Amino acid sequence: MPLRCVSSEGDELSFEHNANSWADLRERNSRDRHLKFACCDAGVILKTSSLGTRYFAHKARRGCDIAPETQEHLRAKTIICKALKEAGWVATPEYRMMDAEGACIADVLGQRAAGSSKGIAFEVQWSPQLAETTRARTARYTEHGLRSLWLMKRPMPLNSKEVPVARLVACGEGFDVYIPNEALVRGAEYLNIKELADLAASWRRCGTLAEFTRGVVEGRFRFGLAKxxxxxxxxxxxxxxxxxxxxxxxxxxxxxxxxxxxxxxxxxxxxxxxxxxxxxxxxxxxxxxxxxxxxxxxxxxxxxxxxxxxxxxxxxxxxxxxxxxxxxxxxxxxxxxxxxxxxxxxxxxxxxxxxxxxxxxxxxxxxxxxxxxxxxxxxxxxxxxxxxxxxxxxxxxxxxxxxxxxxxxxx
Ligand SMILES: [Zn+2]
Ligand SMILES: [Zn+2]
Structure with missing residues (x-):
């Protein structure tokens, strides 16, 4: 369920639309069928999720290996894309990269300018993921010259410079972002699962997902003591x-x-x-x-x-x-x-x-x-x-x- 598809005119990004332009695009696509996916030849249909997120869906899923997403995943990606755009950055959802292992897709690539060789891969992880997998995927993005930022639903107290992990907590229409506090940074291995998940005891709030994304691109999310x-x-x-x-x-x-x-x-x-x-x-x-x-x-x-x-x-x-x-x-x-x-x-x-x-x-x-x-x-x-x-x-x-x-x- 992507936020991006393509036409001969270039990328079509769902988060850039309002209700009117979305209705116009739907009408034109059902008439001209001008929208395509990068992943397969399936036809494109335009949808709006129960959380109000606009997205593109496969007309038929046959022959496509892109896993379906949850509504929360779509919503989080949309918020990140909008916040990047508001900060003057370029947001590319479902950014595809090819390497020896095949295609890999970053949820959202944020770049200071279009065509820049650097960028940040924002990864929204709504399902559980082993720490080894997170590290391996981060290493893969690093090979492509990208920094990574993991936004996870599960409390994952990884604390390394190489693999930045924050926690996403659903809140109203959107999400809040939390990072480990002193108790968790120092004592993760001594905490039980309940203590580890306890927002008040072990985490510190960094604002909404949009505010956090803004802070990230402004260089306000940083590792270690300042110089x-x-x-x-x-x-x-x-x-x-x-x-x-x-x-x-x-x-x-x-x-x-x-x-x-x-x-x-x-x-x-x-x-x-x-x-x-x-x-x-x-x-x-x-x-x-x-x-x-x-x-x-x-x-x-x-x-x-x-x-x-x-x-x-x-x-x-x-x-x-x-x-x-x-x-x-x-x-x-x-x-x-x-x-x-x-x-x-x-x-x-x-x-x-x-x-x-x-x-x-x-x-x-x-x-x-x-x-x-x-x-x-x-x-x-x-x-x-x-x-x-x-x-x-x-x-x-x-x-x-x-x-x-x-x-x-x-x-
Ligand atoms: Zn596909
Ligand atoms: Zn004295």
């Missing part, structure tokens, strides 16, 4: 008094790195202050420098390496102007008591972020107006308790910090 980007650093702290000089203080307790709008599907990274002192590389140094430019004024502390007397362990600590420093064991775990002390942006690169985050590469969909909910993970990749949003900084009536982490004077 250069801006990170947003939020420094959290709590209120206390210095145990030595008695001044009212706000020590820094942790920082959160948000990887910016170019990396929307990567989680935020939570780093405790003493951990920051253990991270090597230029980004950790720059973050520390930026914090120390502002923290003395806001919190009354400077961050510096100090050796605890009891444990003889050196770590990054909040050091008071009086010289006393706040032992690591007095820094509470992140909680609702935490407040934002300061925030700043830094330009960085994927390499510079690497010491902070064992990045698990994934597909991202950039849509600045509809950013996804962010997961937060600790430096070691485990999900972190964040209690966000933090309260804003205010004058404190809090008591001095009690020893909250360890029992006894371990450091």
């Amino acid at each position: 250069d980007f801006e990170i947003h650093v939020t420094v959290a702290g709590v209120a206390n008094w210095c145990y030595s000089c008695g001044a009212e203080k706000q020590p820094a307790t942790s920082i959160v790195l948000a990887l910016g709008y170019l990396n929307p599907d990567f989680p935020d990274i939570l780093i405790e202050i003493h951990e920051l002192g253990e991270v090597e590389g230029s980004l950790a140094e720059r973050i520390l420098e930026s914090i120390n430019k502002r923290l003395p004024r806001i919190g009354g502390y400077t961050l510096a390496q100090r050796k605890a007397k009891a444990s003889q362990v050196t770590y990054l600590a909040n050091v008071c102007t009086c010289g006393a420093f706040l032992s690591r064991s007095y820094i509470p775990y992140r909680s609702q008591e935490d407040r934002t002390l300061l925030e700043f942006d830094l330009k960085t690169t994927a390499e510079e972020v690497a010491p902070f985050y064992k990045s698990l590469d994934r597909w991202c969909f950039i849509d600045r107006e509809n950013p996804p909910l962010k997961a937060t993970i600790g430096m070691h990749g485990f999900p972190a308790n964040t209690f966000l949003p933090l309260s804003t900084s205010g004058s404190s009536t809090d008591a001095p910090l009690r020893k909250v982490r360890y029992v006894g004077y371990s450091d």
Whole structure:
């Protein structure tokens, strides 16, 4: 049930028609029989599906090996074709390619310009398909110089640069597109089938199929961390008094790195202050420098390496102007008591972020107006308790910090 057939005048595309021009074409074809298929000699008839999709059908299926399609498959192809056209791209449904294995047909070929040697093969997969088959078909399109994009009804948590797979979910007249979220990217092998299919728990919505297609051709569906980007650093702290000089203080307790709008599907990274002192590389140094430019004024502390007397362990600590420093064991775990002390942006690169985050590469969909909910993970990749949003900084009536982490004077 194709969206495309041919006549001596060239391609005839069903998605370019409205009700009137479709009726005219039907009348002319029944009179002149000028429409043909590329696959076989069957006569062409014009149909409209129960979902309102206009398509061409074989008058007789005998002698044609093109498999029939579901209504949803036709509808999805039509939406993709229209969205490509609206974005100024050329859409060719049922694009046929010949190779050693015979003919292969991409559901929709999208090209920036007609006759371009590159393009994207949009594949709508409504029936189940083995991962090996998906990989093999992708490899075949690659041989033809095409990138592939799989839009599947079944939840298929494939997460590779080579085989981009998104999930199609029927919604009203059309479809919504979902990609795996942090939980699925990290834990696909530990999830059961029900958890894997759970849209709210394991997937993130990327808009309608038309919006997603638009994003794809605009280069907003991309793999891995961007090369250069801006990170947003939020420094959290709590209120206390210095145990030595008695001044009212706000020590820094942790920082959160948000990887910016170019990396929307990567989680935020939570780093405790003493951990920051253990991270090597230029980004950790720059973050520390930026914090120390502002923290003395806001919190009354400077961050510096100090050796605890009891444990003889050196770590990054909040050091008071009086010289006393706040032992690591007095820094509470992140909680609702935490407040934002300061925030700043830094330009960085994927390499510079690497010491902070064992990045698990994934597909991202950039849509600045509809950013996804962010997961937060600790430096070691485990999900972190964040209690966000933090309260804003205010004058404190809090008591001095009690020893909250360890029992006894371990450091
Ligand atoms: Zn045919
Ligand atoms: Zn002090």
